Amino acid sequence: MSNAPTIAIHTRIWREEPESDNPFATRAAFCRGYDVYGEMLGRARWVEMLTLLFREEAPTKAEADLLEALAIALANPGPRDPSVHAAMCGGVGGSPAASCLMAALAVGAGQYAGGREVFLVMEAWNACGTDLDAWRQRLAAPPPEEISIWPLPEHPPGFNPHGTSTTTPVRQVLSCFAHLSPGLRLPWLAQHREELETATGLPLTLSGVAATAFADLGFTPEQGEMLHLLLRLPGAAAHALEQHRYGHKKFPFFAVELENNPEREEK
Amino acid sequence: MKGPDLLQKHVGRLKTKMGACFVGSRVVFRGHDLHTEFKDIDWIDLYVFGVTGRRFSPEQLQLMQALWTYTSYPDARIWNNRVAGLAGTARSTGNLGIAAALAVSEASIYGRGIDLRAIDFLIRTKQQLDHGNHLAAWVEKEIKVQRSIAGYGRPIAAADERIAPMMALANTLGLADGPYVRLAFVIDEVLITGRWRQRLNYGGLAAALAADLGLSPQEYYLFMFPAFLAGMAPCYIEAGQRPEGSLFPLTCSHILYEGQPQRPWQPAD
Secondary structure (H helix, E strand, O other), rough: OOOOOOOEEEEOOEEEEEOEEEEEEEEEEEEEEHHOOOOOOOOOOOOHHHHHHHHOOOOHHHHHHHHHHHHHOOOOOOOHHHHHHHHHHHHHHHHHEEEHHHHHHHHHHOOOOHHHHHHHHHHHHHHHHHOOOHHHHHHOOOOOOOOOOOOOOOOOOOEEOOOOOOOOHHHHHHHHHHHHOOOOHHHHHHHHHHHHHHOOOOOOOOHHHHHHHHHHHHOOOHHHHHHHHHHHHHHHHHOOOOHHHHHHHOOOOOOOEEOOHHHHHHO | HHHHHHHHOOOEEEEOOOOOEEOEEEEOOEEEEOOOOOOOOOOOHHHHHHHHHOOOOOHHHHHHHHHHOOOOOOOOOOOOHHHHHHHHOOOHHHHHHHHHHHOHHHHHOOOOOHHHHHHHHHHHHHHHHHOOHHEEEEEEHHHHHHHOOOOOOOOOOOOOOOOOHHHHHHHHHOOOOOOOHHHHHHHHHHHOOOOOOOOOHHHHHHHHHHHHOOOOOOHHHHHOOOHHHHHHHHHHHHHHOOOOOOOOOOOOOHHHEEEOOOOOOOOOO
């Protein structure tokens, strides 16, 4: 590694102008060319800023409406969800706020209703588009997985391995999004959900719908994965704080059934 | 059993072979009493037993510990260590900074991502050779498909200062001559001969040594989790001892903006 003073953060997202008396203090900040504090503040929606961070151009009103609805749908996976459960494990023991969110991110990153599942569904959208036969082929014969840090997928991404029928919220979200979407995929999914569920033998999940919404909003699989992680954090944060207030005596600890118990074997 | 019936079966209790604590009484660790059977165990011995369910010889454990030691660099410029240092300079907590630095170590061009791909490549290559396939052709095919070979080449520098001391120790311990280590060096020769400019790096050698110890890819991946840990705490500590915000400060002009020109904000229709 060289010690040459050619230090620069290359970015297409952000530019800052310094105050005249301090090169480390920001006088103005520009996101994709827009003056954040001088013009966007008070006039831009949160979801417009969010989109702008990930894409070159601001969203249309229809795109912003869909992303805002998606943010509401994802805001709280609920205390039964493993990622929120993990955050509550942090909260109940009095762990720092960041560790509660790190716990939610780590657990909510996975292939079972998490960020990686969203990534895989979005890859499937890129490969299959709105071609039902292509979806059927991919669901019947998924592409081979190379070894990676991720465990091998155990179910078709976007479908619930433990489900029996499409849940009411998934139907509600898909119906709402299909009407809101400026893209093709959500209306197509609403139209062909039953065929896809027949192909997998499993019901569609919220992460499957969310991934489709991210794809309709023009995000890449990597961006969809990030946004899914991000947008599910509010519920994790709130539940972590709530469990801290309730205290550990009201938080489940669970019974244990030890299958190789040396003491029992001795007896 | 599947669907909600499967989940129902697991409600309310942990069914486990791995262990449990019977608070106030005893702790079982993979079938052994932690405070009696394992009371004198070295931490690395316990950690490796936790990962593999197997015990290793003192020589093997010394080699495994060295796999961590020889790549513990207290240099806060390195990307994962920098996270620990930045946590220090931002006056965050040590646990948060170091835990995040370890999480970042699961990278695709170094750390855990490479570890898995490196050991997987060596295992697949040995299988190919055992089936009588030609090594040079196999290596060339792998480079064409993957564009690189995990365990060979290095993102920042060509030479790897960890190879010689690790091989010296492995020789001393009688663990330098396993089939995977020999294969790793043969592949190195193939890459030199083919002018691919990718030399065996520490990740490749560590994966070979681990494969010769009998670790599976997943066991090796989990075993290597603390590999960089010892170098991280010093980065956090020193950044915390220096003035806050003084580790790698950047002026506004250090941002090299390459995006859209300044434009007026107009709310969407």
